[in-house]
Amino acid sequence: MNSRMAATLVLLASLILLAGWLAGRTGSDILPSTAYRVEGSDFGARLAAQGASGVVRVPPGDVYMTARRWEFSPALELAPGGAYRLHLLSEDVVHSAAIGDAEVLLEPGTVRVVSLTAPPSGRVRIQCAEYCGLGHTKMIGSIEVVP
Amino acid sequence: MWPHPWMPEPLSPGRRAELRGWALLAVGSLAVAGALALLLGLSRTPKVQDWLPWGPHFFYRALVTHVTLSLTVWFLAGLGALSVLAATAGAWADRLGRLGLGLGSLGVVILLIPALADQGEPSLNNYVPVVSHPLFYVGLGIHALGVALACLRLLPVLLARPRQPVVFGIACGGVVTLAALACFGIAWVLIPAGTDPDLFNERVFWGGGHVLQLLNTLILMVAWQILCEREFGAPPVAPVLANACFAALALFALASPLIYVLGGDVLGLAHRQIFTRLLWVGLPLPPLVLGLGTALQLARGPRDWRSPAFLALALSLVVFGIGGFAGFFLGVADTRTPSHYHAVIGGVQLGLMGLVLVVILPLLGREAGKGRAVPLQFHLYGWGQLVHALGFFLAGAAGVPRKTTGIDQGLDTLWKKVSMGVVGMGTGLAVLGGIIFVWMALVRLLGRQETRNE
Numbered sequence: 001m002n003s004r005m006a007a008t009l010v011l012l013a014s015l016i017l018l019a020g021w022l023a024g025r026t027g028s029d030i031l032p033s034t035a036y037r038v039e040g041s042d043f044g045a046r047l048a049a050q051g052a053s054g055v056v057r058v059p060p061g062d063v064y065m066t067a068r069r070w071e072f073s074p075a076l077e078l079a080p081g082g083a084y085r086l087h088l089l090s091e092d093v094v095h096s097a098a099i100g101d102a103e104v105l106l107e108p109g110t111v112r113v114v115s116l117t118a119p120p121s122g123r124v125r126i127q128c129a130e131y132c133g134l135g136h137t138k139m140i141g142s143i144e145v146v147p
Numbered sequence: 148m149w150p151h152p153w154m155p156e157p158l159s160p161g162r163r164a165e166l167r168g169w170a171l172l173a174v175g176s177l178a179v180a181g182a183l184a185l186l187l188g189l190s191r192t193p194k195v196q197d198w199l200p201w202g203p204h205f206f207y208r209a210l211v212t213h214v215t216l217s218l219t220v221w222f223l224a225g226l227g228a229l230s231v232l233a234a235t236a237g238a239w240a241d242r243l244g245r246l247g248l249g250l251g252s253l254g255v256v257i258l259l260i261p262a263l264a265d266q267g268e269p270s271l272n273n274y275v276p277v278v279s280h281p282l283f284y285v286g287l288g289i290h291a292l293g294v295a296l297a298c299l300r301l302l303p304v305l306l307a308r309p310r311q312p313v314v315f316g317i318a319c320g321g322v323v324t325l326a327a328l329a330c331f332g333i334a335w336v337l338i339p340a341g342t343d344p345d346l347f348n349e350r351v352f353w354g355g356g357h358v359l360q361l362l363n364t365l366i367l368m369v370a371w372q373i374l375c376e377r378e379f380g381a382p383p384v385a386p387v388l389a390n391a392c393f394a395a396l397a398l399f400a401l402a403s404p405l406i407y408v409l410g411g412d413v414l415g416l417a418h419r420q421i422f423t424r425l426l427w428v429g430l431p432l433p434p435l436v437l438g439l440g441t442a443l444q445l446a447r448g449p450r451d452w453r454s455p456a457f458l459a460l461a462l463s464l465v466v467f468g469i470g471g472f473a474g475f476f477l478g479v480a481d482t483r484t485p486s487h488y489h490a491v492i493g494g495v496q497l498g499l500m501g502l503v504l505v506v507i508l509p510l511l512g513r514e515a516g517k518g519r520a521v522p523l524q525f526h527l528y529g530w531g532q533l534v535h536a537l538g539f540f541l542a543g544a545a546g547v548p549r550k551t552t553g554i555d556q557g558l559d560t561l562w563k564k565v566s567m568g569v570v571g572m573g574t575g576l577a578v579l580g581g582i583i584f585v586w587m588a589l590v591r592l593l594g595r596q597e598t599r600n601e
Contacts, residue, residue: 003384094414
């Protein structure tokens, strides 16, 4: 291959990549979720009924968790293989919840609901991936799977 | 036939003074960044910290200012120096350059004030961390304006469609910089008033910060082009192919401001992720092509392990290549991310160091000499960055979170402790190499001119 052809190929490949980049602005790295607006007190009541602090063991179904600088609360214990609907609400500023390789943005006042199937054992990693202040990298939640 | 290796035109006294100014700004910023790093260490040393006149937030302010000087200013001022070598001759270009240098330097002085006066909230947002104080933003803005003026004079160079890859590459660097600055400006305008300061800083510098990574890569590619020609008398690849690589990076940079129209809400998740993907789709191919050409030249030899051009080429290629490869294995927020960016940025640093010692100092009549210090500096910095990145990668794979210190790192296994120990060892080596480089370059830049270079 001569150098002129190689140069053409580089430019052509770049143009294709550029078009793909501009066209593919959403991706699989966004966690599928539904949303609803809520007053903080309403969410607080549901959270209190479930258990708002410490380590809370929850049965499959709806489960509630808040995000605030720089923690997810409460710590959860899930049943192995259980199907959960995780309701997430930010109490202060914009955070995100990164679960596995995908994430969802958490804006104050809007609850994001994501589906979650607990693995047979171990823990589900949840952490903030939207910069939210000096303690951002410490904002890691605890979701353990306990038989 | 390939054109002759690039040799810069003899510099007029005005251009020579401007080149020296940009070089002093670049290397001087590294020196101040180093001094801040020392103060960072002292501010966390028991007993010693009680004697310092700064409050508990000084650590983060100094960290932010250190990063701004050692990355943003060092690279942008480095581009300013390269712009002197590629800009078309003419009084207006000289005036733009001098004004740009003046503003670029003034901006750096202003942005230092909040850290030294212990003012403003530090923000460790990605790419361009800031101290949330008006003087810091004003300083950063004035510095950027200065660099933008120096880049503006490169646009007519592009219109002349130069065949010489070094000139074309530097001119593309100007385009990439202007595109990055446009992204910063558009984001600033689009982000609603009243947005939380941390989110504001993150999103203002997010898009343009990604585009600046294209610039950093392009600077390294220009370094490979020049140093290959100097060391081997031949370029890494044919000029037409090198120009295609430079143009490909500029193409992605030029398209980046469109994302603020196409990419949804500037505060949304899709907007953030589309810029993340820019580095996946837009960045790898051009340095891969030019890097392979450089590797072939290095393999053909001759291999002179005392030559600064050879060492800058070989070490920058290895460190950048490994860092780039590590980029495909990142976690969400563990130390594999700093492993990747420390290595790729370390590679760019090595390339720019090579340009300063092999090209810029001699152009100013200030040779780096053939003593042991030059090879020692490259070995210490290059291998130090590699060891540092390796340690971070191993620690991150074991789950150590990034941007944490002390107990927050959760070093609860021997593997994590050893990995972070390796990080510290690499840091020590790289810092020593950096100090030698800054010392060598500053002494020569500040000293009396040694030889005429007509």
